[in-house]
Amino acid sequence: MGMINRLSPDFSLLRSSQRAVLVFGAMSILVSGALAQTLPPPEAAGFEHVVVVMMENRSFDHFLGWLPGANGQQAGLIFKDSAGASHSTHALAPDYQGCAFLDPGHSYSDGRVQYHNAAVDGWLLNGSDATTANPNQANDIFAIGYYGQNDLAFLGATGSGYTVCDNYFCGIMAETYPNRFYMHAAQTDRLVNGSATSTLPTIWSRLEEKGLSAAIILAICRF
Numbered sequence: 409m410g411m412i413n414r415l416s417p418d419f420s421l422l423r424s425s426q427r428a429v430l431v432f433g434a435m436s437i438l439v440s441g442a443l444a445q446t447l448p449p450p451e452a453a454g455f456e457h458v459v460v461v462m463m464e465n466r467s468f469d470h471f472l473g474w475l476p477g478a479n480g481q482q483a484g485l486i487f488k489d490s491a492g493a494s495h496s497t498h499a500l501a502p503d504y505q506g507c508a509f510l511d512p513g514h515s516y517s518d519g520r521v522q523y524h525n526a527a528v529d530g531w532l533l534n535g536s537d538a539t540t541a542n543p544n545q546a547n548d549i550f551a552i553g554y555y556g557q558n559d560l561a562f563l564g565a566t567g568s569g570y571t572v573c574d575n576y577f578c579g580i581m582a583e584t585y586p587n588r589f590y591m592h593a594a595q596t597d598r599l600v601n602g603s604a605t606s607t608l609p610t611i612w613s614r615l616e617e618k619g620l621s622a623a624i625i626l627a628i629c630r631f
Contacts, residue, residue: 462588464584464587469482469554470555472574473554474556475567479574479575480574482499483497485497488529489533490532495532495552498549498552498553498554499554499556500550500553500559501559502559506550506553509549509550510551512531512551513537513545513547514582515538515583516580516581516582516586517538519581520581521533521535521536522547523581531547532546532547532549532551536551537551579594579596580596580599582596582600583600583601584601585600586599586600592608592610593609593611596608612624
């Protein structure tokens with residue numbers, strides 16, 4: 409996937425890597441338990457634009473596990489590899505690239521190994537970073553590394569000032585394309601990356617039907 413940097417698209421550290429952080433400027437969203445309240449007419453909503461930023465390959469714990477009161481944890485976790493050796497979670501700074509490590513596994517099949525029958529502790533097990541040439545390849549310890557508040561220039565400064573969805577998970581425990589389709593279409597038609605054109609209806613087609621303006625600003629792939 410291409411979560412924005414060398415992110416682990418997806419799952420490293422406790423939760424699926426693809427958690428999205430949505431920041432709505434100058435706007436608060438209050439949700440009642442039963443959603444009983446009627447939404448105001450659009451012209452009285454109090455805001456004009458909604459901006460959604462989708463990053464990838466970072467889990468909540470990996471980037472924001474330090475947030476006070478959040479459902480996250482960084483230091484003090486221990487995971488075993490398939491040989492039974494124990495490895496502790498560890499700070500990654502000042503290494504912000506991870507070039508000496510493997511790209512953490514983030515495919516559909518890798519995720520099932522990492523999920524480990526709901527134990528959510530399979531980050532270092534054989535098959536957690538499988539390749540065609542080596543289907544038993546395991547993640548190395550980069551997959552259980554994390555960044556603290558002082559390591560993150562932007563998120564470290566702003567994370568405490570916004571509503572953060574610490575139990576927001578990616579659409580599907582899989583790689584980039586399936587999750588990108590979830591973002592645009594609230595469903596996916598594939599479990600792996602692929603260039604086949606999708607015919608799924610998207611939020612963009614819905615906005616166009618209503619005559620509303622919208623734009624996609626992208627850095628890598630066109631969706």
